[in-house]
Amino acid sequence: MIYAIIEADGKQIWIEPGKYYDINYIPGEPGDYIQFNKVLILKQENSIKIGKPCIQSVVIKAKILKHIKGKKITVFKSKSKKNCRKKQGHRQKLTRLLIEQVFQ
Numbered sequence: 209m210i211y212a213i214i215e216a217d218g219k220q221i222w223i224e225p226g227k228y229y230d231i232n233y234i235p236g237e238p239g240d241y242i243q244f245n246k247v248l249i250l251k252q253e254n255s256i257k258i259g260k261p262c263i264q265s266v267v268i269k270a271k272i273l274k275h276i277k278g279k280k281i282t283v284f285k286s287k288s289k290k291n292c293r294k295k296q297g298h299r300q301k302l303t304r305l306l307i308e309q310v311f312q
Contacts, residue, residue: 215246223307233301236272244268266312270305278302
């Protein structure tokens with residue numbers, strides 16, 4: 209089993225080749241390829257490599273599948289004793305990635 213922990217958009221994500229993940233919006237067209245250079249941990253068959261802070265020789269290749277919107281959340285603000293209420297909704301823009309290969 210091969211897996212890696214990468215840093216993408218300020219968050220750490222546990223990834224495996226052949227699976228897809230939703231992360232914050234990355235500009236690009238569906239079908240484009242991107243690379244992640246900030247690999248923090250890489251586990252292969254019987255070995256584990258830990259970066260300090262990143263492993264320089266490892267690159268993760270991913271394909272943009274599509275752009276989607278996340279789950280809708282409600283933002284409600286009110287000021288007590290002022291009768292001021294504000295209700296808004298928000299949907300985060302996300303990018304769905306398919307992890308294809310791990311290069312060393």
